[in-house]
């Protein structure tokens with residue numbers, strides 16, 4: 644039962660960009676430094692994950708850092724449970740009137756766990772205000788470091804996560820001038836073969852860990868037949884190459 648006199652805190656969803664701390668927006672930085680509680684996805688070892696690495700230098704020791712277990716799995720039941728448990732960890736702080744910032748790498752609207760956290764919180768405590776602060780997403784950052792536009796003039800750009808079928812990818816490559824692929828690791832070998840069959844290996848660039856200290860750029864895929872890119876990799880296929 645909602646106590647009308649109680650003032651609840653707000654949940655902020657903040658995109659912290661894909662790696663370079665200087666790609667944070669001014670608003671993201673202001674809110675991150677102002678909130679008492681910073682929640683973020685855990686890494687595979689159970690510690691604070693990638694988003695924490697990006698903003699760590701801006702936090703004060705007085706701020707509570709809350710790493711949340713949000714597994715990288717496809718099983719809907721496991722995910723629902725994880726989102727529910729994560730939200731249960733946020734509610735006590737919100738209930739005490741404390742604002743909580745949930746940080747996500749990249750932008751919070753592009754394949755981001757924040758969407759599920761916000762939806763789960765809305766179902767459990769619909770009176771909590773939710774605010775969002777967009778961040779630089781990995782496709783934009785990758786285009787930036789590749790010195791190429793993501794779209795110009797009449798061009799169409801398609802963004803696909805790894806769950807596509809090869810047929811779907813084939814259609815996208817025939818239809819759009821620019822195709823961006825995320826979550827590549829498990830499908831890279833098939834993608835490479837398809838690009839080869841379409842003579843697009845020279846038109847495809849791979850960026851790993853964009854914006855981070857370990858950033859790596861492959862301007863084309865010609866020599867990467869047996870390569871296995873890490874999870875944080877992004878591929879941009881541009882039918883009409885353009886580099887500035």
Ligand SMILES: C[S@@+](CC[C@H](N)C(=O)[O-])C[C@H]1O[C@@H](n2cnc3c(N)ncnc32)[C@H](O)[C@@H]1O
Pocket residue numbers: 661662747748749750751752753754755779780781782824825826827850851852853854855874875876877
């Ligand atoms: C779950 S999605 C999250 C996307 C993120 N919300 C964004 O706005 O970029 C994760 C995928 O985004 C891409 N990605 C995110 N950050 C990246 C980075 N720093 N370098 C390369 N790819 C990245 C990878 O393809 C990764 O598999």
